[in-house]
Amino acid sequence: MDFTRSREANKRLHDLVPGGAHTYAKGEDQYPEGMAPVISHGRGAHVWDVDGNEYLEYGSGLRSVSLGHAHPRVVEAVRAQLSLGSNFVRPSVLEVDAAARFLATVPTAEMVKFAKNGSDVTTAAVRLARAATGRPLVALCGDQPFFSTDDWFVATTGMPAGIPAETTDLTVTFPYGDLAAVSALLAEGQVACLILEAATRTDPPPGYLEGLRELCTRHGVVLVFDEMITGFRWSEAGAQGLYGVTPDLSTFGKALGNGFAVSALAGRRDLMELGGLRDTRERVFLLSTTHGAETHALAAAMAVLDTYVAEGIAARLHALGARLAAGVRAVAADAGVADHVVVRGRDSNLVFGTLDPSGRPSQEYRTLFLRQLITGGVIGPSFVVSSALTDADIDRTVEVVARACAVYREALDADDPTPWMGGRPVKPVFRRFA
Incomplete structure (x- = not known):
């Protein structure tokens, strides 16, 4: 495969854009x-x-394009709205329609x-919880890997440079699945909110x-579900709809716009009204964005919601994910190589692990595997499906994976993936040094 123009475009991107991409997870180092194809x-x-x-x-738009690129219903809705204007000095009637459709x-x-x-809405949820509880x-x-680009979360990652210690000290963590640990944490009486994805790889x-x-x-803590990934992938009503547990606040994005920029903070009326005009208490600066309710993005969201429910x-x-995982x-x-190329996660949200001869995650073997996929015409940091895939697409992907697994076996037998890597290994997204 020829990547001449992509290499030139990548160099130009690095000259003009820090990191060569606007999202670290889309970086050339991945x-x-x-x-690293430039699309x-x-x-x-x-x-x-x-x-x-x-x-x-796979993993289109970091899981945001769940209906496939240029989906006709979404494109038609956006195109129709663009001819009517996209942003006004007062709310558009579309804001009423979109809110009603979402709820x-x-x-x-x-x-x-x-x-x-x-990040807009997860940080707004945190701010709202602090205001409602008076706790820090x-x-x-x-x-879980990611919640926001704002300081309260980035302080906990491998890239905390630029964040004051005072801010870092205001975020604490808890392990998934351990109620005793959460109980001990909340008993201290200082926690404003608990934020998590309701589920990731398993129920x-x-x-x-x-x-x-x-x-x-019991402890007066605001429960927040981050539904960026689970929203519309676990069910049309998200993880909370599937598992039957209602959070106080929840945040949605990604699949909501099928690639168009729109996210949502949703939740209990008494909490949400703290950021409104109808309450006599001290007001909370919740969300006030110039572009938050652009009409074409809301039109896209409504088309997505309609499509999810109707189809x-x-x-x-x-x-589709079940067919792919089985294959x-x-x-x-x-x-x-079944112990080394491992498919994990919910069928609608599959990832793959690449393990070395000792069974440990390996960036070197991941590089080998990704290289074989790309050479076979399959690209993606995961096996997260979109509804635009056909059974024939899944079958073709499995054929490419079969060839990649044969090479993987050769590398395991040689106890050295280097000859099949083609250069430096791919790197973790969050790391302190280049």
């Missing part, structure tokens, strides 16, 4: 050396790079406010979410 366009589950190479894409789809919430990014600490699940332990709900209620998209994502596991077993 791909094998010299094989020209996409349609459905397929994308093309500037060199003309075509790929089946009908996520009936566990009573009010909603829209913004652009996931944020407790987040330390076993919650029996009674865990119910236990969190009871503990937060049963969450069920389709699970069915990958079968070819990995056939190649003798």
Whole structure:
């Protein structure tokens, strides 16, 4: 495959954009050396790079494009709204329609406010919880990878430079699945909110979410579910709709706009009204964004919600993922690498692990595996499906994975993946030094 134009574009990107991308997870360092395609366009589950190479894409837009690129219903809704104007000095009637549509789809919430990014709304949830409780600490699940680009979270990552210690000390962590640890943490009486993804790779332990709900209620702590990934992938009503546990606040984004920038903070009316105009108490600066309710983004969100409900998209994502997971596991077993190429996660949100001969996660073997996928015309940091994939696309992906597994077996037998890496290994997203 020829990557000449992509390499040139990557160099230009690094000259103009710190890191060469606007999201660290899309960085050139996440791909094998010299094989970081710069995308020209996409349609459905397929994308093309500037060199003309075509790929089946997984994890599209960091899980945001769940219906596939340029989905007709979404594009039509956005195009129609653009001709009517996108931002006014007063709210558009579309804000009423979009809020009603969202709350009908996520009936566990009573009010909603829209913004652009996931970080906007998770930080707003934290601020609201602190204002409502008068407490300083944020407790987040330390076993989960990402909540915000704001200081309260980034302080806990491997890239905390620039964040004062006073801010760092206001965030504490808890392990997923351990109710006793949360109980001890909340008993100190300083925690304003508990924030976590309701589930990641597996379903919650029996009674865990119910236990969190009871503990937060008992201690007056605001329970926040981050539904950026689980929202619309676990069910049309998110993880809270699937598991039947209602948080005080929840945050949505990613799949909500199918690639258009829109996020949502939703939750209990009494909490949300603290950021409104109808309450006589001291007001809370909740969210006040110039572009948070751009009409074309809200039109996209409504088209997405309509499509999910009308076409049963969450069920389709699970069915496609199940087919893919079964196929990958079968070819990995056939190649003798089932203990090293490992598919994990909910069927609608699959990731893969690449393990060395000792069974430890390996960036070197990940590099080898990604290189073989890209060479076969499959790109993605995960196996997260979009509903635009067909059964034939899944079958083709499995064929490419089978060839990659054969190479993986060779590298394991040689006890050295270096000859198949093509250069430096891919790197973790969060790291202190380059």
